[in-house]
Amino acid sequence: MAKYSMVDQENCIACGACNSVAEEIFGYHQDGISFVKFGDNNGQVPIPEELEDDLEEAYEGCPSEAILIQDSPFSIA
């Protein structure tokens, strides 16, 4: 099943962990706050299947639980 992800930027503490385990998925803004590269953090673009293990690792390693994952596209607020 496809996985969708986005970073809750209110909770991201700019620690850098997600990019170090999944650099193809996560990028950083100038202030160090992370974003999901696919769909520019809008949660609408599925993460490529071959990157799902990296996504899971980043999710588990995020100290502030800022990485959100679900099986369907996120609704746009």
Ligand code: SF4
């Ligand atoms: S691991 Fe979590 S807190 Fe750290 S930069 Fe990534 S999203 Fe932000």
